Amino acid sequence: MVTQTQSITLALDVMGGDLAPQSVLRGAEIVIKRCQQANKKPPHFLLFGDEMKITPFLDKLPLLQSFSQIGQTDKVVSNTDKPSTVIRKGRDTSMALAIQSVVDARAQAVVSAGNTGALMALAMRGMRLIDGIDRPAIAAPMPARQGGKCIVLDLGANIEASAQMLVQFAVMGGVYARHVLELENPRIGLVNVGSEDQKGSASIKEAADLLRKVPLAGDFIGFAEGYDMARGNVDVAVTDGFTGNVLLKTAEGTASLISDKFRRMRHGHIFKRLAFWLASPALAMLKHDIDPRKYNGAMFLGLNGICVKSHGGSDSTANATAIEVALNLAEHNYNQHVAQDLPKALAVLQDALVDMAAASDT
Amino acid sequence: MVTQTQSITLALDVMGGDLAPQSVLRGAEIVIKRCQQANKKPPHFLLFGDEMKITPFLDKLPLLQSFSQIGQTDKVVSNTDKPSTVIRKGRDTSMALAIQSVVDARAQAVVSAGNTGALMALAMRGMRLIDGIDRPAIAAPMPARQGGKCIVLDLGANIEASAQMLVQFAVMGGVYARHVLELENPRIGLVNVGSEDQKGSASIKEAADLLRKVPLAGDFIGFAEGYDMARGNVDVAVTDGFTGNVLLKTAEGTASLISDKFRRMRHGHIFKRLAFWLASPALAMLKHDIDPRKYNGAMFLGLNGICVKSHGGSDSTANATAIEVALNLAEHNYNQHVAQDLPKALAVLQDALVDMAAASDT
Numbered sequence: 001m002v003t004q005t006q007s008i009t010l011a012l013d014v015m016g017g018d019l020a021p022q023s024v025l026r027g028a029e030i031v032i033k034r035c036q037q038a039n040k041k042p043p044h045f046l047l048f049g050d051e052m053k054i055t056p057f058l059d060k061l062p063l064l065q066s067f068s069q070i071g072q073t074d075k076v077v078s079n080t081d082k083p084s085t086v087i088r089k090g091r092d093t094s095m096a097l098a099i100q101s102v103v104d105a106r107a108q109a110v111v112s113a114g115n116t117g118a119l120m121a122l123a124m125r126g127m128r129l130i131d132g133i134d135r136p137a138i139a140a141p142m143p144a145r146q147g148g149k150c151i152v153l154d155l156g157a158n159i160e161a162s163a164q165m166l167v168q169f170a171v172m173g174g175v176y177a178r179h180v181l182e183l184e185n186p187r188i189g190l191v192n193v194g195s196e197d198q199k200g201s202a203s204i205k206e207a208a209d210l211l212r213k214v215p216l217a218g219d220f221i222g223f224a225e226g227y228d229m230a231r232g233n234v235d236v237a238v239t240d241g242f243t244g245n246v247l248l249k250t251a252e253g254t255a256s257l258i259s260d261k262f263r264r265m266r267h268g269h270i271f272k273r274l275a276f277w278l279a280s281p282a283l284a285m286l287k288h289d290i291d292p293r294k295y296n297g298a299m300f301l302g303l304n305g306i307c308v309k310s311h312g313g314s315d316s317t318a319n320a321t322a323i324e325v326a327l328n329l330a331e332h333n334y335n336q337h338v339a340q341d342l343p344k345a346l347a348v349l350q351d352a353l354v355d356m357a358a359a360s361d362t
Numbered sequence: 363m364v365t366q367t368q369s370i371t372l373a374l375d376v377m378g379g380d381l382a383p384q385s386v387l388r389g390a391e392i393v394i395k396r397c398q399q400a401n402k403k404p405p406h407f408l409l410f411g412d413e414m415k416i417t418p419f420l421d422k423l424p425l426l427q428s429f430s431q432i433g434q435t436d437k438v439v440s441n442t443d444k445p446s447t448v449i450r451k452g453r454d455t456s457m458a459l460a461i462q463s464v465v466d467a468r469a470q471a472v473v474s475a476g477n478t479g480a481l482m483a484l485a486m487r488g489m490r491l492i493d494g495i496d497r498p499a500i501a502a503p504m505p506a507r508q509g510g511k512c513i514v515l516d517l518g519a520n521i522e523a524s525a526q527m528l529v530q531f532a533v534m535g536g537v538y539a540r541h542v543l544e545l546e547n548p549r550i551g552l553v554n555v556g557s558e559d560q561k562g563s564a565s566i567k568e569a570a571d572l573l574r575k576v577p578l579a580g581d582f583i584g585f586a587e588g589y590d591m592a593r594g595n596v597d598v599a600v601t602d603g604f605t606g607n608v609l610l611k612t613a614e615g616t617a618s619l620i621s622d623k624f625r626r627m628r629h630g631h632i633f634k635r636l637a638f639w640l641a642s643p644a645l646a647m648l649k650h651d652i653d654p655r656k657y658n659g660a661m662f663l664g665l666n667g668i669c670v671k672s673h674g675g676s677d678s679t680a681n682a683t684a685i686e687v688a689l690n691l692a693e694h695n696y697n698q699h700v701a702q703d704l705p706k707a708l709a710v711l712q713d714a715l716v717d718m719a720a721a722s723d724t
Contacts, residue, residue, distance in 0.1 A: 145622050156555050159563050193518050193607040201521050201604065226611025230619035239608075242563065245555040246605055247612045249588025254616040257592035260507050261648050272647065279644035281637035286623050 007041060008330045010323060011098040011107035014049035015076040016114025018313050021049055024113060025057045027310075027319025029064040031327065034320070042067055043327055046107050048094040050074045071097055077114050079312065083121035095119060099126045102305040109306035109326035111297075113314050119307065120157060120300060127305035130338060132346045134162075136302040137169045138241070138309070139176065142251055143290050145232035151177055152229065154241040155248055155298060161240035163206035164349065166190065167214055171345045172301045172338055173236035174217035179337045180328050183235055188216055189224030191239035191247070199223065206356070207238075213352045214345050217337075255290060259283075293318035297325030301338075306330055369406060370692045372685060373460040373469035376411035377438040378476025380675050383411055386475060387419050389672075389681025391426040393689065396682070404429055405689055408469050410456040412436045433459055439476050441674065445483035457481060461488045464667040471668035471688035473659075475676050481669065482519060482662060489667035492700060494708045496524075498664040499531045500603070500671070501538065504613055505652050507594035513539055514591065516603040517610055517660060523602035525568035526711065528552065529576055533707045534663040534700060535598035536579035541699045542690050545597055550578055551586030553601035553609070561585065568718070569600075576710045579703055617652060621645075655680035659687030663700075668692055 177186030310322035539548030672684035
């Protein structure tokens, strides 16, 4: 479905992130190289930031130079800036200008490794919510068995989520899995503490009832438990932002615990050290397989525009992944597919809510 | 603090669990052997179940035979029985009789690998809640770095938890870490999506305010994120039962994903197979280290009595762990320590709630 001739322009907040601007610029260079290796037209980049700081690095990246132009500003959003302050006073920061370029249709997507709260606030104000979506959701992939991935949303945009919001997340997650990941019939699950119907909070039970009726870009397979994502039993895991955030960080923590266990063998008795040494090729393969940099790039879904948050500590490899996430969303016309699927889903959702209200009145 | 002369009696629901009665009986035998190896007086066991089914196995376990007696019943709680049905009709099941023996002070703790909902319902009815505790909590350890453990509660007894309940969980978890795990100053954290004060739901922010005031058997270190448990940054992680359940199962899922990644190397090209083969000693060590059977035994805290749930699929090794969890709680007089710490904590909690209500009125 990717039109190879269509030219994508990506806006980068070059000043966002702990290793900016170098890691962002080098990330973009990596993406261009990969596109060329794959015989694909590379995207064009709008680099928002301070030319004085960008140029020394850009001079060493001739490829990026020929595929980019600089949007000059010496103002930046810092990690400690409050979203409310940025909204009031941050209009000419590199982050805000990058978002504005998408609003003005000069770019198809924006990527930033800066302050998450500020990015969400600016993106919501600039791009605005898609009609019919109550709240944006943050979505990201988690590694699953058989080399698969599971998209989890929401990861923290909403501490609580109503049944209606969970249904909207399922619609948006399904469209992503079908049209961007190109899974024909993604399995969409609702995160819960058990698979039986009577489990969970009132809003989760209501969401499950609704999801059985609402048309989705995939199959609603019912409840998914904490282990179903990693086990590859579900392609899209729908949950509130509190649970999703804890879930993702628990998976990260567990993976780092296991690599720590291996590393500690190095300092054990001679058998342990030998075992560690023998295991190193396998460990290197595993490390490559579940490298968190390969899962970078949290998508802000539900906005009239594509906005991807790269991790604050991203190096160039991690930033390249986040840029590719944005590129993929743009190439696969993610938002057009949402706009296409949403009205039908929302109509059924509204009818179901009316029926439920009527049923509870009688 | 353990009085070696004190004789502990443990009640076992021998008929509970997928591999019962054999795995339960053999688990008890393992515990007796371990006690003897450690020069510790083994516990005495009350074995509730059908003598006809128990005797063939018990005949092969002479050690357990000399440290146990059978409480005869041919009634069992099945995994599909509803808690409400068991409460009404299940009085003479092996599970109910085992709990009753603790209520009657014939045993100091009960262990069952049977139906979780039924066990919780029967334990609550028989043992009743400790005065001042609103709801029971399910607690279990998770592996952490440096060979440590982190106690997480609640793991599913309460889908939602008020600020007051979270404070009670912190009191009970702290007492466990200090008096049973023998950590002098356990670090008690509240699970949240970030470490900043303004993060989280209203009830979590309120709980954090309260926890800064309420005396705990340890230090309240503020918010803990999903990765802080595995990283060993916290000894007790307090959360609602929904989040705790998803968190624990996500950690399980991630660990199984990583072992799956290794196993798949066996079927890869020759280099992968070689790497897998070389890694097997290290993998065996890791497997031993994070063997889920070593983390079996979920404690029902907040009841006037000790009740431990062993995983339904437990083999004898896993059941031995759960029995030892119960034995530890009994030996360290867990409930007496809770009874001692609770009144002061509750008094401060009530005062703080009154102050908060007054502050919000003005």
